[in-house]
Amino acid sequence: MPSEQRHQHSPNSSDIVSRIGELVRQWRTLRHLSQLELALEAGISARHLSFIEGGKALPSREMVTQLAEALAIPLRERNALFLAAGFAPTHRETGLAQPEMALINRAIEFILKQQEPYPALVLNRHWDITRANEGAAAFMNFVFDTPPDDPNMIRQIFSDHLLRPFIANWDEVASDLIRRLHHEIDWAPTDEKLRALLAFALSSPHVPEKSKVRPMEVSMSPTLNFVIRKNGVELSFFSTWTSFAAPHDVTLDELRIESSFPADDASARLWEKIIAGEFRR
Structure with missing residues (x-):
């Protein structure tokens, strides 16, 4: 199981919350979902989602996973979401020759x-x-x-x-x-x-x-x-x-x-x- 610990080379927490919030808001907009619709789909409160998007709250790894699933984000872009939240990527990219x-x-x-x-x-x-x-x-x-x-x-x-x-x-x-x-x-x-x-x-x-x-x-x-x-x-x-x-x-x-x-x-x-x-x- 991946550790909850954030990546040791991550930027400071204020940069992280700003970046992850911006990405979540971008994906939500691209999927044509309101904050309430995404919150219901992800099983979180609309208030919590608003805090994440607004840079006032930093999501846990589990929360990033829930949001990525609700937004149907492909695995490559899902890894970018984890990195933006300060975590190591979850999904490997293994060459077929391996x-x-x-x-x-x-x-x-x-x-x-x-x-x-x-x-x-x-x-x-x-x-x-x-x-x-x-x-x-x-x-x-x-x-x-x-x-x-x-x-x-x-x-x-x-x-x-x-x-x-x-x-x-x-x-x-x-x-x-x-x-x-x-x-x-x-x-x-x-x-x-x-x-x-x-x-x-x-x-x-x-x-x-x-x-x-x-x-x-x-x-x-x-x-x-x-x-x-x-x-x-x-x-x-x-x-x-x-x-x-x-x-x-x-x-x-x-x-x-x-x-x-x-x-x-x-x-x-x-x-x-x-x-x-x-x-x-």
């Missing part, structure tokens, strides 16, 4: 292998491709003569010299991904890298006009549908995402696996030929 992640790596490799012959990618929170199966490599070889150096999926899709010219249902894909980026920024509103990816996507001259203005409360589709057209041949796929439930490590909290499947029989047959090396571009 020995203690061996079973997680085994699970990931099993999922990627089970997805064969269809594409599967491992993505981090910023849409960087960190791992791919053979099906994903075959997909990239079908589209490109030389696979792109940039591992970021958003930049690949929205770049004119990469995937964008090959996406037949461009308006649908662009609109869907922009909605997803908005949704992820809502979840982690202090993430500047996500904001930069959204800005990059919106800077494309090919983005549909309707996607440049964020729609109000549009529900997210559980799948992403995309049609790749090259040399008069079309491949229709849909993608789903898998994440780790109830993670306690920042790395796992930000990890997801995208699995793609043929959307129709014609695409499934064409994909079999591509995998078997029987299709000539």
Whole structure:
């Protein structure tokens, strides 16, 4: 169990109460909650919350945990909240190459292998491709003569010299991904890298006009549908995402696996030929 003792290198208490209060108020505002609503959700009095936000009270580690849970703060930003309150971070960030992640790596490799012959990618929170199966490599070889150096999926899709010219249902894909980026920024509103990816996507001259203005409360589709057209041949796929439930490590909290499947029989047959090396571009 983590100690209640505050970090020995923390600033003085007046700086701490000011910083933690400001962060709590910022997250509460971003989540569109009143002080009373957050207090009820966190199981504390509105007066106590007011004192914390106003810099008149310093929350305990347990109180920081309650507030972080009530505000649905991601693990990386939750660690920042603990630091602001003068405590050591609660959640580890363990690289996948570390020995203690061996079973997680085994699970990931099993999922990627089970997805064969269809594409599967491992993505981090910023849409960087960190791992791919053979099906994903075959997909990239079908589209490109030389696979792109940039591992970021958003930049690949929205770049004119990469995937964008090959996406037949461009308006649908662009609109869907922009909605997803908005949704992820809502979840982690202090993430500047996500904001930069959204800005990059919106800077494309090919983005549909309707996607440049964020729609109000549009529900997210559980799948992403995309049609790749090259040399008069079309491949229709849909993608789903898998994440780790109830993670306690920042790395796992930000990890997801995208699995793609043929959307129709014609695409499934064409994909079999591509995998078997029987299709000539």
